[in-house]
Amino acid sequence: MNLPGHFLVSSLTLLLAVTLTANACLPSDRAALLSFRAALNEPYLDIFNTWSGEECCTNWYGVSCDPETKRVADIILRGESEDPIFAKAGRAGYMTGSISPALCQLDQLTTLIIADWKDISGEIPACIASLPNLRIIDLIGNKISGEIPADIGKLSRLTVLNLADNQITGSIPSSIVNLNNLKHLELGNNKLTGEIPSDIGKLSMMSRALLSRNQLSGSIPSSIANIYRLADLDLSVNQITGWIPAELGSMPVLSTLNLDANQLSGEIPIDILSNTGLNILNLSRNSLEGNLPDVFGPNTYFTTIDLSYNNLKGSIPKSLSLTKYIGHLDLSHNHLCGAIPVGSPFDHLEADSFANNDCLCGMPLSNVC
Numbered sequence: 001m002n003l004p005g006h007f008l009v010s011s012l013t014l015l016l017a018v019t020l021t022a023n024a025c026l027p028s029d030r031a032a033l034l035s036f037r038a039a040l041n042e043p044y045l046d047i048f049n050t051w052s053g054e055e056c057c058t059n060w061y062g063v064s065c066d067p068e069t070k071r072v073a074d075i076i077l078r079g080e081s082e083d084p085i086f087a088k089a090g091r092a093g094y095m096t097g098s099i100s101p102a103l104c105q106l107d108q109l110t111t112l113i114i115a116d117w118k119d120i121s122g123e124i125p126a127c128i129a130s131l132p133n134l135r136i137i138d139l140i141g142n143k144i145s146g147e148i149p150a151d152i153g154k155l156s157r158l159t160v161l162n163l164a165d166n167q168i169t170g171s172i173p174s175s176i177v178n179l180n181n182l183k184h185l186e187l188g189n190n191k192l193t194g195e196i197p198s199d200i201g202k203l204s205m206m207s208r209a210l211l212s213r214n215q216l217s218g219s220i221p222s223s224i225a226n227i228y229r230l231a232d233l234d235l236s237v238n239q240i241t242g243w244i245p246a247e248l249g250s251m252p253v254l255s256t257l258n259l260d261a262n263q264l265s266g267e268i269p270i271d272i273l274s275n276t277g278l279n280i281l282n283l284s285r286n287s288l289e290g291n292l293p294d295v296f297g298p299n300t301y302f303t304t305i306d307l308s309y310n311n312l313k314g315s316i317p318k319s320l321s322l323t324k325y326i327g328h329l330d331l332s333h334n335h336l337c338g339a340i341p342v343g344s345p346f347d348h349l350e351a352d353s354f355a356n357n358d359c360l361c362g363m364p365l366s367n368v369c
């Protein structure tokens with residue numbers, strides 16, 4: 001072997017070694033991923049068959065790393081997505097197993113998405129509350145049980161907490177109000193009990209709070225109205241009691257308010273009905289009473305207003321017929337009486353919208369006034 005040839009070979013070897021090291025992830029990150037993977041079973045798509053070799057940052061399905069530090073930053077495993085892997089298999093994702101606490105060794109993790117795999121069970125490892133960089137936790141659509149880690153509030157960078165469509169029990173941890181970067185809180189369709197923390201209004205960045213279909217009780221904290229950016233509030237299908245806080249009516253960007261199927265009582269605050277930013281309002285199936293205030297006008301624009309199955313009495317306010325638009329109105333199953341207003345927002349409504357009241361009359365009902 002002459003010198004230049006030898007030199008070339010060793011240079012190539014060196015280059016190869018440097019390239020390998022550059023793409024390889026930290027051995028401890030790789031080991032943590034393999035333990036995480038070992039607790040899961042994905043029988044149909046073989047997504048984990050890429051999880052071998054040293055280069056977990058580049059080649060492993062659903063894993064990506066910080067480009068500078070090469071530390072594992074994101075785990076994004078969605079069981080329902082546009083990825084061709086699903087079209088090829090002709091089915092949505094399905095996984096059993098559980099989320100291993102080995103995940104917590106990935107101490108630079110910022111995104112954890114393990115969504116819509118339908119059958120992942122077990123508990124959320126409590127240690128995830130000690131991953132200081134976590135910004136997104138999305139575990140929607142599995143069978144995760146147990147409680148939300150009590151010190152979840154330590155995740156000061158968290159912007160998304162989505163645990164919807166699982167089997168999570170216990171109450172909403174009081175520490176949750178410390179998540180001062182939280183934008184989306186989605187806990188719907190679980191088995192949560194207890195009250196909504198009274199100081200939930202501290203979540204000043206929150207734009208979406210979806211807590212429907214649980215067994216939450218107690219009253220609606222009026223501090224919610226302090227959440228300036230809140231656009232979408234869904235507390236429907238729980239066991240919430242008490243009055244609707246009038247303050248909700250003066251929230252600047254609230255556009256969807258779903259409080260249906262609870263045990264709310266008292267009157268509907270005037271400001272909620274006159275809030276022209278609100279487009280979707282469902283207060284159906286509560287015990288709301290009193291008259292409907294005459295506060296509608298040309299700036300009122302509702303895609304949906306459902307007040308059915310309450311104890312509302314009196315007549316339908318005439319000003320409702322002056323509104324800009326009402327897509328869907330349901331006043332059925334109350335104790336309303338008198339003539340149904342006429343006007344363009346009412347022309348497309350059908351008798352169902354007014355059925356089962358005490359003595360409503362006029363179109364679209366068949367009884368003449």
Ligand SMILES: *[C@@H]1O[C@H](CO)[C@@H](O)[C@H](O)[C@H]1NC(C)=O
Pocket residue numbers: 236237260261282283284285304306328
């Ligand atoms: C309003 O809520 C009730 C009760 O949860 C539900 O049955 C109804 O479909 C909702 N209305 C609309 C228009 O979505």
